[in-house]
Amino acid sequence: MKPSLLTIALTFTSVVLSPSLLAAEPTPAGGAPAPPAEPNYTLVFSDDFSTNPNSNGKWTVFRRQGNPNEEGYWDPASATWYLTRQQANLAIAAFANYELTAKIWKVNFKYRVDNGPKGADGFVFMFYKDKSAYGTPDSGTYMGFQTRNRDGSDNPVPGYGLQFDTYQYVGCDPLQTNYIAIIQDVVCQSAQIYRPFTEIDDNVWHSVEFRFTNGRLVAMVDGTTLQGFGLFSPDYTYTGIGFGAGTGSSVSNQIIDNFQIWVGESAK
């Protein structure tokens, strides 16, 4: 029997999941009570990158180098979007022209990243992010999740990220192997939950579904649930939703496709 989302969430989050959230859910054991009902989702934003995302009106893009051939390069032949190409010190912060105010939603997207296992630095799906803070996105480690000053220092940007990290060092990353994590405001030492994940820079297309349900997060890659997590008190102040990515001295093509935002209402 396929484990329920609740079961998986518990596996990862027994410490941090809100007891009130748990109490609200039916018990999955025994088979008698029904699992939590799926919300009814409505598609509110999508881009299959069949048109140029740098001019199709769907995105607001910030770049460190200011070069749309390297940061947010649209490949018309494959109809995909390269967050970065294989060049050093790139950063992009690309926000969908959509204000994320919903508290029940999900996104779907595909990614392909090459140059493993030494690709870098990774990319991050961003949500409830303060897009007004940009600014120049910072490169490398910071993956556009933070902004960069003229002197090379960087600033926190409020909001959350589902991080796909492909370059690690002690003092920043919680693991010294490729991993996924939920981060907030800053990249380094902010992971609220993380786990090793090898299927990032393997140059294969992977499909992601990421669900947010009143603070409960579930990440699925290629149909398998990798991570469940609960936020006690989500910060809904900011509405930015999109992607960041960076390269440093090591590089990758970091490509996305078929991005969709769905907003849900409780089926109850």
Ligand SMILES: [Ca+2]
């Ligand atoms: Ca496409």
Ligand SMILES: [Ca+2]
């Ligand atoms: Ca890293």
